[in-house]
Structure formats: structure tokens, C-alpha cells
Amino acid sequence: MKPFDYTRADDLQTAQRALHEGGTVIAGGTNLIDLMKLEVMTPGAVVDISRLDLNDIRDHDGGLYIGAMVTNSDLAADLRVRRDYPVLSRALLAGASGQLRNKATTGGNLLQRTRCPYFYDRDTSCNKRTPGSGCAAIGGELRNHAILGTSDDCVALHPSDMAVALRVLDAQVEIESLDGTRHLRPLDDFYRLPGTTPHIETSLEPGDIITAVVLPKPTGGQQSYRKIRDRASYAFALVSIASVINARDGKIENIALAFGGIGARPWRDTRVEDMMRGQTVDDQLIQKAGDLLLSDARLLEGLEFKADLVHRLLSSTLTEAVQ
Amino acid sequence: MKISMTVNGKTMSGEAEGRTLLSTFLREELGLTGTHIGCDTSQCGACTVHVDGKQVKSCTMFAAEADGAEVATIEGQANADGTLNKVQQAFQDHHGLQCGFCTPGMVMAAVSLLETNAKPSEAEIREHLQGNICRCTGYHNIVKAIMAASGQEVPAVAAE
Numbered sequence: 001m002k003p004f005d006y007t008r009a010d011d012l013q014t015a016q017r018a019l020h021e022g023g024t025v026i027a028g029g030t031n032l033i034d035l036m037k038l039e040v041m042t043p044g045a046v047v048d049i050s051r052l053d054l055n056d057i058r059d060h061d062g063g064l065y066i067g068a069m070v071t072n073s074d075l076a077a078d079l080r081v082r083r084d085y086p087v088l089s090r091a092l093l094a095g096a097s098g099q100l101r102n103k104a105t106t107g108g109n110l111l112q113r114t115r116c117p118y119f120y121d122r123d124t125s126c127n128k129r130t131p132g133s134g135c136a137a138i139g140g141e142l143r144n145h146a147i148l149g150t151s152d153d154c155v156a157l158h159p160s161d162m163a164v165a166l167r168v169l170d171a172q173v174e175i176e177s178l179d180g181t182r183h184l185r186p187l188d189d190f191y192r193l194p195g196t197t198p199h200i201e202t203s204l205e206p207g208d209i210i211t212a213v214v215l216p217k218p219t220g221g222q223q224s225y226r227k228i229r230d231r232a233s234y235a236f237a238l239v240s241i242a243s244v245i246n247a248r249d250g251k252i253e254n255i256a257l258a259f260g261g262i263g264a265r266p267w268r269d270t271r272v273e274d275m276m277r278g279q280t281v282d283d284q285l286i287q288k289a290g291d292l293l294l295s296d297a298r299l300l301e302g303l304e305f306k307a308d309l310v311h312r313l314l315s316s317t318l319t320e321a322v323q
Numbered sequence: 324m325k326i327s328m329t330v331n332g333k334t335m336s337g338e339a340e341g342r343t344l345l346s347t348f349l350r351e352e353l354g355l356t357g358t359h360i361g362c363d364t365s366q367c368g369a370c371t372v373h374v375d376g377k378q379v380k381s382c383t384m385f386a387a388e389a390d391g392a393e394v395a396t397i398e399g400q401a402n403a404d405g406t407l408n409k410v411q412q413a414f415q416d417h418h419g420l421q422c423g424f425c426t427p428g429m430v431m432a433a434v435s436l437l438e439t440n441a442k443p444s445e446a447e448i449r450e451h452l453q454g455n456i457c458r459c460t461g462y463h464n465i466v467k468a469i470m471a472a473s474g475q476e477v478p479a480v481a482a483e
Contacts, residue, residue: 006324006341006387026388033383034365036342046341048388073377097454098432099368102377103384233453234366 001036008048012209016178018047020207025049027069027108030100035113038120040129054107054211057081062217065174068107068210072096072162075106084218087242090225091165097234107210110163110173110190111202114156115144115236127153128198142302144236149264150298154198158265159236163187165225167266168242168258172214178207184214191265221246221254222321228261228309237261239309245321251280252322257314259293262306269293281322286315326390330355331399339386346370348386349396357397357427361456368455371428371435372396378435380454397427400434410434410472417477419468421459428455433469442473445480 009015015025023045026032035041054069057078064080075081076092096104118124118136125134137145137155146157172184190202204210227240240260246253255276259267272293279285290311299307327336330353337352346363349355349372361369363382370381373395400408407415410433420426429452436443436451443451448469449462457465467477 001342004341006385008387008390026385029385029388030365030383033344033385037364048385050388097368098435098451099371099378099380099454100365100383103379233450 002039002042004036004043005045006048007045009052012049012052012176012211013180015047015049015052016176016207016209018045019209020178021045022206023047025209027105028071028100028103030096030104030108031112032108035120038122040120040122049209050105060214064215066106066213066215068105068174068212070106072101072104072106072109073098075162076101085165085169085215085223087168087223087225087244088162088165088215090223091161091227091240091242094225094227094237094240095161106162106213109160110166110210110213112160113201115159116156117141117144119156128156128194128201131197131199138300142300144238144261145300145303146264147262147294147297147299147303147306148267149193151194151196151198153196154194154264155298155300156194156198156264157261158191158263160266161225161227161237161240161260163266164237164240164258164260165242166213166215167268168244168256170216170256172216173210174212174214175204175208176211177205182211187266188268193264219244219246219254219256224317224320226313226317228313239306239313241313241317243317243321245318247281247322250322251278252276252318253278257317259310262297262310281318283315286318287311289318290314324387326352326386328389328392328394330394331396341385341387343386344382345372345374345384345386345389345394346381348389349381349394352386355396355398359424359427361424361428366456367425367428368432369425369428371431371455373431373435376438378432395431397430400430408434410437410469413468413472414465417464417468417471419460419465420457425455425457425459429457429465433465433472436469437473442475443469445470445478 024043025047054067056067058065072092076089082089119126124136145155167187173190176182221244223244225242227237229235237260242258244256255273326339349358359369361367365383372381432455448466463480466480470477
């Protein structure tokens with residue numbers, strides 16, 4: 001690992017100034033430290049924000065305010081989360097391992113990098129790692145890559161389980177700018193699609209820092225998180241679905257679906273939800289929903305299997321919701 | 324920089340660079356080589372220790388992050404009279420190890436499980452161990468050892 005200057009931030013402004021000057025902050029460090037070991041990321045300055053007072057979960061406008069430093073373990077175990085937002089608890093527990101969830105934070109999870117193997121291999125080209133160098137994944141071995149929101153420059157997948165649940169719950173990210181003002185940003189505006197600049201992953205400006213994630217008032221409905229992966233534990237999603245569904249007599253009254261394992265960012269397609277609202281769940285509707293979701297999908301060689309998994313996972317999710 | 328922490332109840336300090344991992348600091352600066360470094364990439368869990376009461380992978384943490392923290396390692400697990408604690412003893416009794424490389428991490432993970440779940444089911448044990456890799460035992464005897472350490476009957480485990 002390249003040497004760097006380590007400092008511990010006593011206040012948010014110290015961390016923001018360091019970010020503004022090109023430094024990196026470390027929260028849980030569960031992804032950052034691995035990237036630094038591999039020298040994929042080589043920050044000259046690392047500011048530790050783990051002791052800043054950003055680790056409370058409190059009631060907020062009927063919803064929940066989750067500090068950026070709340071660990072994945074604490075968030076998954078919170079009684080309000082388990083009662084009102086069980087999809088979030090399940091998504092968190094479907095990710096990583098106990099040791100990592102004890103370290104990983106809410107804000108850090110949102111900013112984790114893709115697990116595309118070419119991004120981690122410095123002997124190959126990667127537009128995310130070295131802008132303009134090309135993408136070795138396209139034409140290479142593809143498996144844990146995206147099929148939606150990709151570009152000719154990048155097919156990297158957003159790996160988070162937590163963010164998929166946050167997307168289905170209409171969570172917003174609270175961001176503090178360098179001038180001290182705070183504002184809320186929906187997840188879709190927070191994450192940028194790769195386009196021709198895959199190295200720019202979020203809409204954060206230099207000096208911006210995530211201070212919290214805010215959940216709206218719970219909507220009720222049946223919530224679930226289903227994740228298909230290569231092995232039953234400690235693996236990233238090949239395809240996952242976070243769902244919140246209100247159904248009556250086999251008919252969908254309201255539905256929200258977010259997908260992991262397929263998108264350049266946690267994926268949600270309101271066209272699919274609009275199409276299903278008021279409809280009776282049957283094989284035809286499930287097929288139509290999957291087809292609509294995947295109508296813009298780019299199924300490069302090696303990724304065709306994801307289309308089948310999406311259809312099957314939609315089928316089990318919708319069938320269970322109306323039972 | 325100088326780093327101090329309470330390790331197994333004793334205040335200890337040493338020198339670290341910013342990039343010094345907690346696992347390296349424990350082994351090379353404090354001489355506590357019971358914490359093993361297996362993969363060094365957050366995968367295998369051999370380096371599991373407890374920091375402020377929670378199990379973490381010490382290769383996934385800078386020593387500086389643990390400055391001032393309470394750290395527990397495998398060296399602090401035996402009873403005061405030097406006998407093995409109940410988890411360690413159960414690993415011995417049930418042959419929960421072969422080469423032994425993963426064992427310090429397995430024991431620290433198991434101790435952490437039993438602190439929050441005194442009578443875990445077999446499924447809960449297996450789920451809890453998702454961050455610890457063993458390449459010898461196939462996990463069966465590790466699961467049995469943890470069942471035994473929690474004072475439960477040791478049945479034939481799944482897939483056996």
C-alpha cells in the first residue's frame with residue numbers, strides 16, 4: 001500500500017476541506033482499504049471520520065433519519081427498521097459478513113465501488129480506474145456486470161444490497177456542502193450513469209459529504225428482499241429484487257420494485273410499476289413486467305442468464321406477494 | 324505515529340504508519356501473533372478480533388483507527404488459570420480444526436456469536452460463520468464445537 005497522511009477529523013469541516021483538496025475520507029473502510037492495498041486507489045491523504053457524531057438513528061417527519069456513520073449491523077438490528085422497513089434489514093443482512101457489517105457504514109456503503117474484476121486488476125484497461133484507457137470487461141469475461149444503464153465505456157455494476165432497498169423505499173441522501181448548507185437528494189439523482197465518464201459515479205461535488213440517509217414515512221405493504229448469488233453466503237448479487245407490494249384478492253394495488261445485480265446504479269423502472277398497478281398477477285403479467293424492465297437491456301455475451309434470473313425472481317416475488 | 328490501545332485488558336502501545344493495518348500492528352509491533360493473516364483481502368476471517376466488543380477483520384482496519392480502543396485477541400481468551408475457555412475447549416474436544424490456521428478467527432467469531440446468542444441453532448451458527456473460511460474441516464466439526472460450547476446437545480449436523 002502506498003504511504004499516505006492519516007488524520008482523524010474532529011469535525012465535519014476538517015473532513016470536507018480534505019475532500020475538497022483531493023483527499024479521501026475513511027468511514028468503515030471495508031472497501032477502501034482493499035482498494036488501497038491493490039493500489040487501485042492511492043490517496044495522498046486519508047481523513048478518518050469514524051468518530052464524528054453521525055451515528056444516531058432518529059424519528060424524522062414520520063420516517064427515519066439515519067446518520068451516515070451508523071453501521072450496517074446497527075441499522076439492520078434497529079427495531080424501527082425491522083418493523084417498518086424490513087426490506088432494508090433483510091438487504092443489509094444479505095450482504096457481506098458479520099465482521100464487515102460491524103465496520104461498514106450507511107454512507108460508506110452508498111459510496112462503495114464496483115466489484116468488476118477489471119477495475120481491480122491494474123494490468124488491464126478500465127475507464128473507471130484510468131479514464132480514457134478503455135474497458136477490458138467489454139469483450140472479456142462477464143458475470144457480475146450490469147445489463148441496464150451501461151455504456152460503450154463501462155459495464156460496471158453497482159454492488160450494494162443496501163442501496164437497492166433504499167431505492168425501493170424512496171430514500172434520500174442528506175449532503176452537506178463545503179459552505180455548511182445541507183440538502184436532500186433522491187438516490188437516482190445521487191448516482192450518475194457511466195456514459196462517457198464512468199469514473200464520475202455520483203453527483204457529489206468536491207467538499208460535499210454524506211451526513212445521513214432519510215427514509216420517508218413507511219407505506220406498509222409486504223416487503224421482501226430476494227437475492228440470487230453464486231453461493232449462499234458472502235457473495236454479491238447476480239440479481240436481486242427489493243419489493244414493497246400492496247395486493248388484495250390477487251390484484252396489485254400499489255407496487256415498488258428495485259433491482260440489484262443488473263444496473264449501473266440501484267435500478268428502478270417506474271414504467272413497470274405503473275403498468276402493473278391495478279392488474280391481477282398471472283403468468284402473462286409477470287412476463288410482460290420482465291419484458292418491459294429488460295426492453296432497454298444490453299445483454300452482452302456471458303450476461304444473457306441475467307434475463308432469465310430477472311423473470312424468475314419477478315415471478316417468485318409477485319406470486320408470493322398476492323398469496 | 325504512536326498508537327495505544329487496551330489489548331486483552333492491558334494498555335499497550337507501539338509505532339504505526341498511517342497504512343499499518345491493525346493485524347500487522349498486533350503481530351509485528353505488539354508481538355501478538357495469535358491473530359493470523361490469511362488472505363489479507365477481507366475474505367477469510369482468520370484475522371478476526373474484537374474491537375470495542377464487536378468482531379471485525381483486523382486486516383480491514385488501520386491500526387490508527389483503533390487508537391484508544393478496547394481490543395480482544397485470541398491470546399486473551401484462555402481462562403485466568405491458563406485453561407482453555409469453553410469455546411477453545413470445545414474446538415479441541417470436537418476436533419474443530421485440522422491445520423489450525425483459521426482457528427483463532429473461528430474462535431473469536433464464535434465467542435462473539437455466543438455473547439449475543441447463548442443457544443444458537445445450527446443454521447444460526449453457519450450463518451454467523453459466513454465471514455470465516457476453513458479449508459480443512461468442511462465446517463461440520465466447527466459447528467459441532469460451537470453447539471457444544473453453548474451447552475447444547477451435539478447432533479449430527481446437516482450434510483453429514
